[in-house]
Amino acid sequence: MTVLILTTEEDVTADMVVVHLNAGAVPVVRLDPADLTEGAALSGEYVHGAFRGHLSSGGRLVSLDGLRSVWVRRPGVPAARAARPSAWLTEESAQALYGMLRATGARWMNDPDAAHRARHKPWQLRLAQSCGLPVPATLITTFPQAAREFAERYPDLVVKPVSGAHPQDPPRAVPTSRVAPDADFSAVAYGPTLLQRRVAKRADIRLTAVGERLLAARMPVAADADPDEVDVRFARAASPWEPVEVPPRLAESVRAYLRGAQLAYGAFDFVEDADGTWWFLECNQSGQFGFVEVDTGQPIARTIAEWLSRPAVPRQARFRGADSAVC
Structure with missing residues (x-):
C-alpha cells in the first residue's frame, strides 16, 4: 500500500x-x-x-x-x-x-480539519492550559485600555502575531518582539494584538511529537545574550540543539494536548526558565524538524516514516x- x-x-x-x-x-x-x-x-x-x-x-x-x-x-x-x-x-x-x-x-x-483548527493560537493557548501545560500570562485584545492595564500588571511583555507568518508572497515571518516600557497601546484598536509576559529564559525547547513518541531538544541561551532577542528564529545561536529528556508530567500533558487537538504530529515550542519550568508558547501542526535532527541526530524523519x-x-x-x- x-x-x-x-x-x-x-x-x-x-x-x-x-x-x-x-x-x-x-x-x-x-x-x-x-x-x-x-x-x-x-x-x-x-x-x-x-x-x-x-x-x-x-x-x-x-x-x-x-x-x-x-x-x-x-x-x-x-x-x-x-x-x-x-x-x-x-x-x-x-x-x-x-x-x-x-x-x-x-x-x-x-487530519485537515484538525490541522486547520490547531492553527488558531488562541485555541492552542486554552487547550494547553486545560491539559496542564504552563502558559505565560497572555492577552489578545483590540481594547487599548485592556492592553495598558495588562502592561501595568506585567511590565515585561513581548508582542507577537496572532496568526503567524504575514501572508505575502513568499510569506514573511514576523518575529516576536519585546515591548518597550513606555509603549503607546493606542494602535491596538486597529487589529488584534497578542501580548505575553516575557519569560526570562535560560533555554529554548523544541519538542517534536510523532504519535506517542516525544523527541525533545534544548538550546541554551548564551550568557551574554541580548534580552531583547526573544525569538529563537532570529537570535544568535549560542550552541547546537542537544537531545533532552521530557519531564514525565509534561509528557502526559503533551499527549493530552495531541489527543485534544486530534493531531498525530506536532512541533511544540517551549522556553525554560531559571527554575527549569517549560513554558508553552505554541504548537505548529506541520512544523519543521530537519534543523533539530541535523544537530541532535534524533530519528525524527525515521519515526514519521514508521x-x-x-x-x-x-x-x-x-x-x-x-x-x-x-x-
Whole structure:
C-alpha cells in the first residue's frame, strides 16, 4: 500500500522522510494540490454502492483504495497553478481532492480539519492550559485600555502575531518582539494584538511529537545574550540543539494536548526558565524538524516514516466514526 505526501515539490523536510520510506520499500507518491488540472489529475466513481478513486501525479497512478496514509506536509493551494486559476476552481478542487481522500481508510498526519483548527493560537493557548501545560500570562485584545492595564500588571511583555507568518508572497515571518516600557497601546484598536509576559529564559525547547513518541531538544541561551532577542528564529545561536529528556508530567500533558487537538504530529515550542519550568508558547501542526535532527541526530524523519508505514484503517471502521488521528 502507498503513502501519499501532500506537499510542494521543493520540500527538504519531506525528502528526509521519503529516504526512510524508500529504504523500507514502502511505495510513496508526492502530490502538490496546486498542480491539479495541470500535471496532476483525480477521478472518483460512485456506482452500485461502491467507490473507486484514482490520483495521477508525476507520471504515477495510484488507487485511493491502495493508500495506507496521507501526510499533509505543506500542500499548495489546490489548482493554484492551473491555466486559469480562480477561487471557484480552488474550492472545487479542494472539495474533490480532500473529499475523495476522506472516503478511504488512509491514516492522516494530520487530519485537515484538525490541522486547520490547531492553527488558531488562541485555541492552542486554552487547550494547553486545560491539559496542564504552563502558559505565560497572555492577552489578545483590540481594547487599548485592556492592553495598558495588562502592561501595568506585567511590565515585561513581548508582542507577537496572532496568526503567524504575514501572508505575502513568499510569506514573511514576523518575529516576536519585546515591548518597550513606555509603549503607546493606542494602535491596538486597529487589529488584534497578542501580548505575553516575557519569560526570562535560560533555554529554548523544541519538542517534536510523532504519535506517542516525544523527541525533545534544548538550546541554551548564551550568557551574554541580548534580552531583547526573544525569538529563537532570529537570535544568535549560542550552541547546537542537544537531545533532552521530557519531564514525565509534561509528557502526559503533551499527549493530552495531541489527543485534544486530534493531531498525530506536532512541533511544540517551549522556553525554560531559571527554575527549569517549560513554558508553552505554541504548537505548529506541520512544523519543521530537519534543523533539530541535523544537530541532535534524533530519528525524527525515521519515526514519521514508521508512523506513515503502519496499516490503513479499514474503510468500514472509518464510516463507523473511527478517529483518523488515533495512534
